[in-house]
Amino acid sequence: xxxxxxxxxxxxxxxxxxxxxxxxxxxxxxxxxxxxxxxxxxxxxxxxxxxxxxxxxxxxxxxxxxxxxxxxxxxxxxxxxxxxxxxxxxxxxxxxxxxxxxxxxxxxxxxxxxxxxxxxxxxxxxxxxxxxxxxxxxxxxxxxxxxxxxxxxxxxxxxxxxxxxxxxxxxxxxxxxxxxxxxxxxxxxxxxxxxxxxxxxxxxxxxxxxxxxxxxxxxxxxxxxxxxxxxxxxxxxxxxxxxxxxxxxxxxxxxxxxxxxxxxxxxxxxxxxxxxxxxxxxxxxxxxxxxxxxxxxxxxxxxxxxxxxxxxxxxxxxxxxxxxxxxxxxxxxxxxxxxxxxxxxxxxxxxxxxxxxxxxxxxxx
Numbered sequence: 001x002x003x004x005x006x007x008x009x010x011x012x013x014x015x016x017x018x019x020x021x022x023x024x025x026x027x028x029x030x031x032x033x034x035x036x037x038x039x040x041x042x043x044x045x046x047x048x049x050x051x052x053x054x055x056x057x058x059x060x061x062x063x064x065x066x067x068x069x070x071x072x073x074x075x076x077x078x079x080x081x082x083x084x085x086x087x088x089x090x091x092x093x094x095x096x097x098x099x100x101x102x103x104x105x106x107x108x109x110x111x112x113x114x115x116x117x118x119x120x121x122x123x124x125x126x127x128x129x130x131x132x133x134x135x136x137x138x139x140x141x142x143x144x145x146x147x148x149x150x151x152x153x154x155x156x157x158x159x160x161x162x163x164x165x166x167x168x169x170x171x172x173x174x175x176x177x178x179x180x181x182x183x184x185x186x187x188x189x190x191x192x193x194x195x196x197x198x199x200x201x202x203x204x205x206x207x208x209x210x211x212x213x214x215x216x217x218x219x220x221x222x223x224x225x226x227x228x229x230x231x232x233x234x235x236x237x238x239x240x241x242x243x244x245x246x247x248x249x250x251x252x253x254x255x256x257x258x259x260x261x262x263x264x265x266x267x268x269x270x271x272x273x274x275x276x277x278x279x280x281x282x283x284x285x286x287x288x289x290x291x292x293x294x295x296x297x298x299x300x301x302x303x304x305x306x307x308x309x310x311x312x313x314x315x316x317x318x319x320x321x322x323x324x325x326x327x328x329x330x331x332x333x334x335x336x337x338x339x340x341x342x343x344x345x346x347x348x349x350x351x352x353x354x355x356x357x358x359x360x361x362x363x364x365x
Contacts, residue, residue, distance in 0.1 A: 014226045014258050017233040020286050022294025030237040039301055042083055042232060044310045046075040046289050049099040051314035052108045055321050056098070056115075060267045064326055065115040069096045073230075073262035076288030077194050078164075079103060080235030081257070084243050085162060090152075092132045092145040092163040096194075100164070104129045108317070109324035118330040139169035142178030142191060149187035149252075160246045162190040162239075168199020170216065171207050179254065183220035186251035190242045191217075193254065194229060196261040201274040217254035229257030230288040233295075260286070333359070 017028045034042070053071050060068040071078060078099030082091065091100050101111060106124045113119040114134055122134055135141040145163035152159040169175050170193060182189045193213050197204055210216055217224030223245075227238045235257055242253035260283040264271045271280075296302035337344060337352045344352070 014228040015234050015238055016228040016231050017237065018228075018231045018291055018295050020291055022291050022298060024295075028234075030234065030241075032233055033237065033240065034233070036301055038083070039296060039299075040306065042079055042236075043289075043292060043296060043302065044313070045079045045083075045099065045103055046232065046292065047310045048314045048317060049075050049079065049102055050289060051311075051318050052102065052321055053098055055318035056108070056112060057263065057267060059112065059322065059325055060115070065112060065267075066117050067266050067268050068112075068115050069266045070261065070263040071096045071098050073283065073288065074194055074196060074259050075099055076232035076292065077192075077229040077235055077257040077259045080232040081162065081164075081190075081192055081239040081255070084236050084239035085160065086243075088130065088158075089160045089162065089243070090130045090132065090145075090148060092141045092148070092161065093134055094138075094141060094165050094169070095134050095136050096166070097134075097164050101129075101131060104131045106131060107324075108321050109328075112321070112325050113328070113331075116325060116328060118328060123331065139165060139172030139174045141165060142169070142175045143181070144178075145189050145191075146178040146182040146185075146187055149182055149189040149246075150185045153185060153187055158247055160188045160190065160243050162192055162243075164192050164194060166199060167193060167195040167197070167204045167207065167213060168202065169193070170213050171199065176216075176220075179217070179220040179222075179252070182252040183222050186222075186249065188246035188249075189252045190239065190246060191252060191254040192239070193256045194259055195256050196229075196259050198261070198265065198271075198275065200265045200269060201271075203274075212256055214254055214256040217252075220252075222252045222254070224254040224256065226256045226258060229259030230286045230291060232288060232292050259288075 016025045017030060017032065019025050050072065056068050057070050059065050078097060082100035082103045093100065098108065102108065106129050110124040111122050111134065114122045126132055132144065142163050142165060145161045149161040179191060195204060195213055199207060212226050214224030214226045225238055227234050229235060238255055242255060245253060262283065293302055333355060334352065337348055
């Protein structure tokens with residue numbers, strides 16, 4: 001990743017540190033730059049993400065959410081990359097980034113209010129968590145991230161921006177515009193593609209003629225790298241390198257994390273219509289949490305007590321999530337008049353007063 005390589009020599013193999021059985025790959029060329037407490041925290045976050053994701057899917061199946069987009073199987077790609085950021089860096093998600101949200105301390109119930117239809121975009125404090133609203137339109141968030149990164153550069157700050165999207169988003173024009181803007185401005189942006197093999201029902205092979213999605217970076221003048229997205233250590237190492245490069249003024253990087261969504265694209269999707277059980281079973285054998293756990297066990301970093309504590313914490317978080325969402329109504333209607341103007345203009349003051357009078361008479365607002 002020291003510079004742009006010729007397309008003809010672009011490697012198609014993914015960077016890997018851990019083999020599927022949790023041992024260090026013999027050709028691993030990146031050091032594990034993490035302390036023991038960091039390794040345990042990454043495991044805890046991966047377990048927490050999976051449990052809250054499962055509970056969210058259950059809530060939708062039980063009629064408490066209109067729809068939900070699971071991230072089952074993508075925990076390594078999400079946690080490994082987000083863990084490489086500084087707390088001051090910004091995250092621009094798509095509609096599936098539960099892992100980075102939990103890492104940033106966001107209450108998952110604040111996310112599910114969007115899927116329940118009780119609040120648009122989520123109810124967390126975007127500035128406090130440095131985590132932008134969930135982005136449902138496919139592929140628009142790379143432009144948001146590019147603009148934010150350019151602004152950070154103009155402000156002479158050391159903020160780095162990471163933007164998450166799927167392989168399907170790379171077929172959208174907004175993705176290419178975002179890459180072009182960021183490349184021309186050498187903006188501090190990490191474009192992170194979770195290539196989970198399918199854009200809803202369309203496999204990656206039917207979306208692009210390029211050898212890899214990572215190779216698309218060459219057209220915009222910055223490096224692209226492919227990484228084993230189910231290897232949390234490799235994802236962390238590659239992302240940390242890209243973040244360092246961006247912070248030092250080296251410009252963007254496109255990372256293609258090769259992973260697999262074990263569940264549907266969303267709970268409105270039936271993946272059995274376009275992929276077979278054999279393919280799913282082959283990816284189950286590459287489960288990112290099991291792989292990382294095997295490594296930690298070999299390093300004597302994963303005790304039974306710690307595993308039980310992580311599982312217990314995850315179950316408690318899922319229970320709180322269920323309690324917060326089941327039967328939840330919309331927030332107070334007065335919030336419609338907040339978060340837009342620093343000083344509310346007279347026309348909105350009049351509308352707010354009208355709303356309050358209506359509510360006093362027993363109206364719903």
